[in-house]
Amino acid sequence: MNKSILIALVTAFSLAACGGKEESKFLKDDNAKNNSATSLADTTKSTNNQAAQPSTSSTIDKPSSKDVRIKLTFDNEEFIVKMYDNPTSRDFLTRLPLTLTFKEFGGFEKLSILDKELSTENAPSGSDPEVGDFGYYAPWKDVNMYYKDWSHSSGLVKLGKIESGIEVFSKKLQDMNGDFAVTIQQMN
Numbered sequence: 001m002n003k004s005i006l007i008a009l010v011t012a013f014s015l016a017a018c019g020g021k022e023e024s025k026f027l028k029d030d031n032a033k034n035n036s037a038t039s040l041a042d043t044t045k046s047t048n049n050q051a052a053q054p055s056t057s058s059t060i061d062k063p064s065s066k067d068v069r070i071k072l073t074f075d076n077e078e079f080i081v082k083m084y085d086n087p088t089s090r091d092f093l094t095r096l097p098l099t100l101t102f103k104e105f106g107g108f109e110k111l112s113i114l115d116k117e118l119s120t121e122n123a124p125s126g127s128d129p130e131v132g133d134f135g136y137y138a139p140w141k142d143v144n145m146y147y148k149d150w151s152h153s154s155g156l157v158k159l160g161k162i163e164s165g166i167e168v169f170s171k172k173l174q175d176m177n178g179d180f181a182v183t184i185q186q187m188n
Helices: 002-052 087-093 166-175
Strands: 069-074 077-083 098-105 109-113 133-137 142-146 156-162 180-186
Touching: 077 087, 077 166, 087 156, 098 142
Parallel strands: none
Antiparallel strands: 069 077, 069 180, 077 156, 098 109, 098 180, 109 142, 133 142, 133 156
16 A cells, blocks of 8 residues: 555656646746737837837938027137037037137038047938038048038038028138138037
8 A cells, every 4th residue: 555655646746746847838938928929019119119200311401499509610700500400410519619620621621520429320321511511520530511512421410501601601611721720619
């Protein structure tokens, strides 16, 4: 009788242990399915949120709804730039006020190389600069002011645009010989 009881107990414990493992396996499978469904829901929610937000590339060159302006002062003249609302412009604004030394480049722009690069998060792959554009050329880390239109430039992010007096701005930049200092301040 002892052997029979012992065999019965071992069998019962074995079955219980197997059942526990199976139950545990099913619980793990259910948890995995729930986690997978949650991850899928989170991914869908994230994708939907991204789709609901405006595309950065379509708004990268449009004036900010905040109407942020900066003042460029050089050669006893002041020029107002209406900044665009993009991560690169916002990063630039955090560094103001600045005084930068600009120099001629290529017969169409003046540039100044920054010590530290600006964010290019969500930036377009390039832009077509026009007279009066204030931009950032990511490959060289330089801020630039355009006094002539130029062809598409890979790595160029427009930061803003001269608000008025583009002709005076263009003429003034063309006439600037050698290096010159520009003081840049946020207006509002």
